[in-house]
Amino acid sequence: MHEEEEARALLAGGPGEAGRGPPSAPAAAGVLPALCDPSRLAHRLLVLALMCFLGFGSYFCYDNPAALQTQIQRDMQVNTTKFMLLYAWYSWPNVVLCFFGGFLIDRVFGIRWGTIIFSCIVCIGQVVFALGGIFNAFWLMQFGRFIFGIGGESLAVAQNTYAVSWFKGKELNLVFGLQLSMARIGSTVNINLMGWLYATMEASLGSAGYTVLGVTLLIGGITCILSLLCAFALAYLDRRAERILHKEQGKTGEVIKLTDVKDFSFPLWLIFLVCVCYYVAVFPFIGLGKVFFMEKFKFSSQAASAINSVVYIISASLSPVFGLLVDKTGRNIIWVLCAVAVTLVSHMMLAFTLWNPWIAMCLLGVSYSLLACALWPMVAYVVPEHQLGTAYGFMQSIQNLGLAIISIIAGIILDTRGYLFLEVFFIACVSMSLLSVVLLYLVNRARGGNLNFSAKQREEIKLSHTE
Structure with missing residues (x-):
């Protein structure tokens, strides 16, 4: 459908047109265009929900080590110093990437592809982290956390860029607050769920050990796939809004010198x-x-x-x-x-x-x-x-x-x-x-x-x- 036809189809569901349909149509005609029209509040709330879940997987998996500290140290036979390297390796790439994440989004990938790419990197990092457990290779777990760190912080920059692009001048502070709240909910669910999930996998597989640990981490990575799906949905809706509203693609606004x-x-x-x-x-x-x-x-x-x-x-x-x-x-x-x-x-x-x-x-x-x-x-x-x-x-x-x-x-x-x-x-x-x-x-x-x-x-x- 061309841009003009799509815009007309959306506008046809407005108040002035509602009475022209059959008697049963007005309710549906009012709701559906509101969800499909990027200028309406209902559509922006749908986008907001996707923005919030975009970062859920990343924050859920960030504290996987904290939720499974006892199991990781026991199954991988590492002391606390080596265990804390799982957090250190997440932070090391972001000592540099904090300067270049915004540049990559603005100048190289664009917000839509940038979000998808960083979401993919988060998924890959979590999978590698889990495989380190399955194959009893702690170095591989560290490498997975390094990859995960490359995507995690840059994905947060992309999330904020989408927020500014869709809500600047309209409830932006509230939107940032809601995104932060969803991030903390992800961390909370992780800390309280992963121990139970490990015990369930242990009972199902009939034994404890690094294989159970790896499988548990792999299942936890499903949340990252959820975030990746949100990235694809956001890219589609943002591109569609660009066509219909002549909306510019989001920019971080960060000029790094x-x-x-x-x-x-x-x-x-x-x-x-x-x-x-x-x-x-x-x-x-x-x-x-x-x-x-x-x-x-x-x-x-x-x-x-x-x-x-x-x-x-x-x-x-x-x-x-x-x-x-x-x-x-x-x-x-x-x-x-x-x-x-x-x-x-x-x-x-x-x-x-x-x-x-x-x-x-x-x-x-x-x-x-x-x-x-x-x-x-x-x-x-x-x-x-x-x-x-x-x-x-x-x-x-x-x-x-x-x-x-x-x-x-x-x-x-x-x-x-x-x-x-x-x-x-x-x-x-x-x-x-x-x-x-x-x-x-x-x-x-x-x-x-x-x-x-x-x-x-x-x-x-x-x-x-x-x-």
């Missing part, structure tokens, strides 16, 4: 330091958390999985709320200071007390959600718009560098010193983050910066610049 790094201000470097020191005390901890709760608090495997996933559950529900809160109040530095301080208290409770760990983990979930909503937008307040792509790329790059290095260090500490020393190490990381926030507050105040302005002050400044 590494020469901009020399112009970064001191407050921006402090933001980077806060980011790295904070996240290295969250993600590696969750990666090792299940066994920690089983050994220190004597939780069952299922209960340990549940408590280890509570950070993601809280993030899924509270991230949109905290995003709105920070938007309405401003005062980003104060919110970040509160989040880091609460995280410090949480780690200290886990390290030095035998209190019910649900308290500490709920605190960690709340503080993690708040920090994500208050920290990342601060970059836009200290960097000119033409340098934003470089600044965010660099922030993600050093975050992944920190995660890769600290994952290895955490594994070594756990093998040689135990969980108490590991928690002390995480407390030191969060303390460094807290000191960086305090210094950022002082530097911002001394320079008369806008990082801690209220929302009202920022609105007044914005109005004064437009007049």
Whole structure:
């Protein structure tokens, strides 16, 4: 069907045409064109659902090692240091790819092919990871995680690009919040499901071991195939919308110039330091958390999985709320200071007390959600718009560098010193983050910066610049 004919067919279902069909037609005629018309809300909600599920498989499989730590270490006969390499190898390619993922989407593949290609890479990485288990080759599992890492972060960039392309100026912040929530739901389902799936496969195959581990990981990879199907559906709908609405193909808007790094201000470097020191005390901890709760608090495997996933559950529900809160109040530095301080208290409770760990983990979930909503937008307040792509790329790059290095260090500490020393190490990381926030507050105040302005002050400044 040609563009004009398709557009006319869609418009024919509008209110003015509904009465011309047979008596039973109006209801169907109203619903179907709304779902098929890219300018209507119903169609954009369909696209939003596909966007959310696009990243589900990637986030589900990212924490497969955390959900199966005991099984991986036992079946592959590796210590914690080698186990944590599964996370380090995910992060290594993203030290570089954070700068080039947007370029590949904008200039090489385009958003549609880029999304499909990165989804395929995620699927391939998960399959190779699973085959490493089936063939009892831990090096192959590491290689699979490396491939998976190449696709995972770049797929997140593609997901955000689709969001901006379809919802810019229309509920964009809400859309980002929903995408983040779906990502955390994927991680939560993984942590609580994979242990049960392993036990089911063990019962079905009649024996434990690396073959069961590999088959379990292969079945978990079905979620990546679901994401790939969403990538194909999104590509079709986006191309169709381009024809009907003369809509441009999405662009990341990221202009990366590494020469901009020399112009970064001191407050921006402090933001980077806060980011790295904070996240290295969250993600590696969750990666090792299940066994920690089983050994220190004597939780069952299922209960340990549940408590280890509570950070993601809280993030899924509270991230949109905290995003709105920070938007309405401003005062980003104060919110970040509160989040880091609460995280410090949480780690200290886990390290030095035998209190019910649900308290500490709920605190960690709340503080993690708040920090994500208050920290990342601060970059836009200290960097000119033409340098934003470089600044965010660099922030993600050093975050992944920190995660890769600290994952290895955490594994070594756990093998040689135990969980108490590991928690002390995480407390030191969060303390460094807290000191960086305090210094950022002082530097911002001394320079008369806008990082801690209220929302009202920022609105007044914005109005004064437009007049």
